[in-house]
Amino acid sequence: MTPSAILESALYVTDLDAAETFYREVLGLEVIAKAEGRHIFFRCGVGVLLLFNAEATRQAPAPDAKLPVPPHGAVGQGHLCFAATAEEIVRWKAHLEALKIAVEADFEWPSSGKSSGGGRSIYFRDPSGNSLEFAEPRIWGM
Secondary structure (H helix, E strand, O other), X not given: OXXXXXXXXXXXXXXXXXXXXXXXXHOOXXXXXXXXXXXXXXXXXXXXXXXXXXXXXXXXXXXXXXXXXXXXXXXXXXXXXXXXXXXXXXXXXXXXXHOOOOOOEEEEEEEOOOOOEEEEEEEXXXXXXXXXXXXXXXXXXX
């Protein structure tokens, strides 16, 4: 058996309010759940982006917890890539630059046969320093 898709992805942020503003206003994602001081979840296409305050998720759940999610967390900068067409990447780059959000890298991936059909990527950072990317799915042969 193999998984069919990634349902959710998580990043850890240092300021949930700044993260909510960035992901909602800059990236246009819809908030679907929020727990003050702990997490904020966004709809992203058919998946979900989970943003956690790592300090709040490191503790084990109470013995009588309704949802006994095991402790988790990370320290440092994470990475997440959003799928985008070549035309969308042009628009995303202009949007980010208009908001004075630095695009750290903008390049074409080489075509390497089955695993990559080439494609463009742009990289930028969220307010917590996580590395975000918009890329054409063909960079992974999709």
